[in-house]
Amino acid sequence: MTEAAAHLSGNSATDSRSARSFVTSARGDRVFDILITAFAASIPVLLVIIAISIGLAAWPALSRSGLSFLTESTWDVAAGKFGAAPAIYGTVVSSALALIIATPLALGVSIFLSEIAPKWLRQPVGFLVDLLAAIPSVVYGLWGIFVLIPLLRDPVGPFLRDTLKLGATPLFSGPNYGYSMLAAGLILAIMILPFISAVTREVLLAVPQSQRDAALALGATRWEMIRDAVIPYARSGIIGGIILGLGRALGETMAVTMLIGNRPEIASSLFAPGYTMASLIANEFTEATSDAHLSALMAVGAVLFAVTLIVNALARWLVWRVTRGSR
Amino acid sequence: MSRRSRHARSNVMMGMTYIAAIVATLPLLFIIFHLLRQGAAYLRPGFFTDMPNPVGETGGGMANAIVGTLILIGTASLLGLPVGVGAGLYLADKRGSLLATVVRFLSDVLNGLPSIVLGIFAWEFLVRPFGGFSALAGGMALGAMMIPLVTRTTEEMIRLVPVSLREAALALGYTRWRTSVSVVLRTALPGIVTGALLALARIAGETAPLLFTALGNQFWSTSLREPIAALPLQIFTYAISPYESAHALAWAGALVLILIVLIISLVARYATRGRYAGTGD
Amino acid sequence: MPALETELKRVTPAAALRGAEPPASSSKTETILATRRLNAWFGRARVLRNVSLDFYDRLVTAVIGPSGCGKSTLLRCLNRMHETVPGAITEGDVMLEDASIYHGNFNAIAVRRHIGMVFQRPTPFPTMSIRDNVAAGLRIRIGRGPSKSETDEIVQGALDRAGLWGEVKDRLGEHALGLSGGQQQRLCIARALATRPRVILLDEPTASLDPLSTQTIEELVYELRQSIAVIIVTHNMQQAARVSDRTAFMLAGEMIEVAPTTTLFTNPRDSRTESYVTGRFG
Numbered sequence: 001m002t003e004a005a006a007h008l009s010g011n012s013a014t015d016s017r018s019a020r021s022f023v024t025s026a027r028g029d030r031v032f033d034i035l036i037t038a039f040a041a042s043i044p045v046l047l048v049i050i051a052i053s054i055g056l057a058a059w060p061a062l063s064r065s066g067l068s069f070l071t072e073s074t075w076d077v078a079a080g081k082f083g084a085a086p087a088i089y090g091t092v093v094s095s096a097l098a099l100i101i102a103t104p105l106a107l108g109v110s111i112f113l114s115e116i117a118p119k120w121l122r123q124p125v126g127f128l129v130d131l132l133a134a135i136p137s138v139v140y141g142l143w144g145i146f147v148l149i150p151l152l153r154d155p156v157g158p159f160l161r162d163t164l165k166l167g168a169t170p171l172f173s174g175p176n177y178g179y180s181m182l183a184a185g186l187i188l189a190i191m192i193l194p195f196i197s198a199v200t201r202e203v204l205l206a207v208p209q210s211q212r213d214a215a216l217a218l219g220a221t222r223w224e225m226i227r228d229a230v231i232p233y234a235r236s237g238i239i240g241g242i243i244l245g246l247g248r249a250l251g252e253t254m255a256v257t258m259l260i261g262n263r264p265e266i267a268s269s270l271f272a273p274g275y276t277m278a279s280l281i282a283n284e285f286t287e288a289t290s291d292a293h294l295s296a297l298m299a300v301g302a303v304l305f306a307v308t309l310i311v312n313a314l315a316r317w318l319v320w321r322v323t324r325g326s327r
Numbered sequence: 328m329s330r331r332s333r334h335a336r337s338n339v340m341m342g343m344t345y346i347a348a349i350v351a352t353l354p355l356l357f358i359i360f361h362l363l364r365q366g367a368a369y370l371r372p373g374f375f376t377d378m379p380n381p382v383g384e385t386g387g388g389m390a391n392a393i394v395g396t397l398i399l400i401g402t403a404s405l406l407g408l409p410v411g412v413g414a415g416l417y418l419a420d421k422r423g424s425l426l427a428t429v430v431r432f433l434s435d436v437l438n439g440l441p442s443i444v445l446g447i448f449a450w451e452f453l454v455r456p457f458g459g460f461s462a463l464a465g466g467m468a469l470g471a472m473m474i475p476l477v478t479r480t481t482e483e484m485i486r487l488v489p490v491s492l493r494e495a496a497l498a499l500g501y502t503r504w505r506t507s508v509s510v511v512l513r514t515a516l517p518g519i520v521t522g523a524l525l526a527l528a529r530i531a532g533e534t535a536p537l538l539f540t541a542l543g544n545q546f547w548s549t550s551l552r553e554p555i556a557a558l559p560l561q562i563f564t565y566a567i568s569p570y571e572s573a574h575a576l577a578w579a580g581a582l583v584l585i586l587i588v589l590i591i592s593l594v595a596r597y598a599t600r601g602r603y604a605g606t607g608d
Numbered sequence: 609m610p611a612l613e614t615e616l617k618r619v620t621p622a623a624a625l626r627g628a629e630p631p632a633s634s635s636k637t638e639t640i641l642a643t644r645r646l647n648a649w650f651g652r653a654r655v656l657r658n659v660s661l662d663f664y665d666r667l668v669t670a671v672i673g674p675s676g677c678g679k680s681t682l683l684r685c686l687n688r689m690h691e692t693v694p695g696a697i698t699e700g701d702v703m704l705e706d707a708s709i710y711h712g713n714f715n716a717i718a719v720r721r722h723i724g725m726v727f728q729r730p731t732p733f734p735t736m737s738i739r740d741n742v743a744a745g746l747r748i749r750i751g752r753g754p755s756k757s758e759t760d761e762i763v764q765g766a767l768d769r770a771g772l773w774g775e776v777k778d779r780l781g782e783h784a785l786g787l788s789g790g791q792q793q794r795l796c797i798a799r800a801l802a803t804r805p806r807v808i809l810l811d812e813p814t815a816s817l818d819p820l821s822t823q824t825i826e827e828l829v830y831e832l833r834q835s836i837a838v839i840i841v842t843h844n845m846q847q848a849a850r851v852s853d854r855t856a857f858m859l860a861g862e863m864i865e866v867a868p869t870t871t872l873f874t875n876p877r878d879s880r881t882e883s884y885v886t887g888r889f890g
Contacts, residue, residue: 035413036416116345129351
């Protein structure tokens with residue numbers, strides 16, 4: 001048998017080492033595969049565990065009150081009444097306010113960056129906008145307390161109430177202490193702006209140049225091209241970005257807790273303090289003494305978990321649909 | 328509509344986007360301005376070496392919080408790095424499989440979860456059963472936050488490695504796993520390290536998951552089984568305190584936090600660049 | 609075909625050696641690698657049809673043919689690289705001396721250690737130094753690998769055989785990416801040679817190189833044939849004529865004709881071969 005054949009067949013006694021090495025290599029591959037599959041699979045497992053553990057802890061409170069947990073508007077710890085409606089209301093209103101303010105701004109910035117800005121401006125401005133996402137929530141809260149809220153107390157608040165005469169409307173009625181739904185909505189708007197903008201920028205850039213050229217060739221102005229050719233093409237992606245921003249706003253905790261006043265009441269005025277689900281948990285969790293209280297907090301957490309899950313899944317799916325088609 | 332007024336409208340709209348860009352960058356500039364002004368006013372070397380003073384007194388520092396943050400992100404990497412890199416390897420390797428699609432999607436979902444929900448989860452598993460708040464619980468909550476970030480960047484970096492390198496290794500007689508580790512992973516390593524460092528920078532600023540896990544600690548502690556101070560937690564506590572002296576500390580702390588985040592980000596981008604492109608040793 | 613005849617009449621080392629040594633049919637040449645009715649698929653597309661071909665030791669065999677004829681796939685089947693692509697299927701056999709590569713009781717890893725391969729684009733490992741690149745194939749053996757001094761010796765020997773030693777001996781610790789394209793390709797050849805294979809496979813090794821580097825590598829191939837069997841796939845007929853002792857022509861997955869290079873180019877038997885080498889297609 002030639003030397004090569006002896007090596008390859010692994011039959012000869014002198015080559016028991018090579019024979020072993022073949023088995024080891026196959027085993028090594030298998031171990032590696034199992035290892036990385038385990039790590040990958042731990043992600044779905046982690047999510048399931050989170051869902052189950054929160055669900056189980058929330059169950060006592062939910063089973064006791066049933067669906068009225070979500071609609072009952074009295075959250076009185078001392079009396080043992082836990083209605084989550086104020087928190088849910090506050091979450092919805094603050095997030096909606098944030099979206100209303102942030103979306104046009106984010107759209108404007110994104111259109112500016114992808115279609116209008118001169119080349120040398122794109123990098124720096126884009127960088128600055130993206131930097132907003134890197135600021136920790138607690139720093140936003142800090143700035144909010146010492147800069148934004150004084151601003152809202154005076155001059156912004158009186159401006160809205162008296163100068164614009166909005167004080168007559170239910171939205172701006174009542175006293176204004178600064179710590180309010182408005183403050184929370186504003187800070188949330190700043191915080192979600194970079195996210196909406198980043199996604200929108202990405203989908204706008206994914207629009208093929210041919211679409212723009214076709215519109216321009218038909219005699220459209222720059223703005224008309226953007227409005228009629230670019231935006232419709234990227235529409236579902238833009239909506240996805242907006243929903244993504246919503247998802248972030250829903251779950252935002254620290255900055256909101258520091259600015260919203262933490263009062264478990266439903267009020268129509270934006271000047272009034274309020275509560276969100278996240279800030280409720282943040283505020284009361286360490287103080288929760290009774291099991292009922294704890295379970296109620298867990299229930300709020302479960303609702304928050306479910307809502308953000310759905311919203312984020314929806315957002316990702318929309319964005320994925322647009323960018324997949326054009327890659 | 329006449330051509331002239333259409334053009335006018337177009338110019339107006341474009342002007343509006345300029346305004347939007349200005350309005351969007353204003354808050355950032357304001358925040359930076361205030362951070363520098365208020366924070367730098369109070370920052371002195373003692374800030375980094377002193378412990379917090381009793382409530383209400385001026386002076387004192389955040390030494391324990393700074394060290395606490397470092398310990399927390401270190402603990403977080405024990406969970407976040409192996410799982411993130413391993414999952415990233417899997418996703419890059421078995422791109423189209425069902426599990427890969429599910430994992431990629433759920434990783435994004437995990438990324439979007441409110442951080443306070445992760446805090447609740449860590450409390451449920453690591454605080455309640457053991458009867459006490461701990462740095463470990465906080466670290467694990469942060470680690471769970473790291474996972475999707477590291478997974479995504481790892482997958483992207485590995486996919487950037489050309490197939491030809493993998494083939495060259497296989498043709499030399501490398502086993503598949505050896506190829507993945509000694510050649511592919513090693514080549515993608517600078518990018519993976521960058522991604523990991525950026526993830527660390529992100530979680531260093533997180534407060535919510537720590538509220539009822541690490542809890543915060545007035546005193547010096549480096550034990551994983553005890554509550555531990557953390558920079559964002561301290562900033563929060565001081566910010567909502569009624570005392571002026573605390574507010575000053577909060578600003579200083581915020582400035583330091585931002586600086587830490589900035590430094591880690593810069594290290595991430597700069598240090599890993601030099602590895603590859605040099606011709607000397 | 610005046611151009612080719614001129615090529616062949618140039619005094620090339622291969623031609624000169626041919627003149628000095630007995631003709632190829634002497635007992636010196638033995639078959640080192642042989643395919644037996646080799647078939648290959650990518651999924652459902654059949655790429656090789658019943659290819660049976662012998663490769664001789666210490667000879668350079670070129671495989672030529674138009675794009676898509678399957679020459680690269682044939683090469684990749686010889687060291688079981690074809691099967692690393694998902695959906696790739698092989699049927700038939702390849703014999704390395706007397707041992708079957710596909711149906712013996714050993715695996716693909718072992719095969720690849722005995723048959724080296726160099727690819728179209730140079731692929732040095734970017735994170736390793738020049739020395740570590742060459743030694744890359746050595747360190748993977750199970751059990752004790754060679755000692756440091758043994759490794760240094762092997763590295764020097766391989767770089768020498770690849771004609772690169774003089775240029776890099778003072779900078780073995782530097783990054784491999786600092787070398788020029790031609791040097792990187794020679795580095796890859798050294799890396800393949802370090803494991804002392806019986807056969808080395810070259811898949812269009814000069815396709816991405818400049819003419820000067822191409823010439824250097826072609827001269828290297830002549831040197832190599834003194835100690836090792838070389839199988840080179842090339843789309844450049846002139847290169848095949850310059851470099852090889854035997855040439856095989858493939859078309860649409862089939863082996864059409866194999867003959868000593870001079871014969872194939874000046875007096876091919878098959879009309880399809882003639883059409884190709886006279887430039888009527890491909």
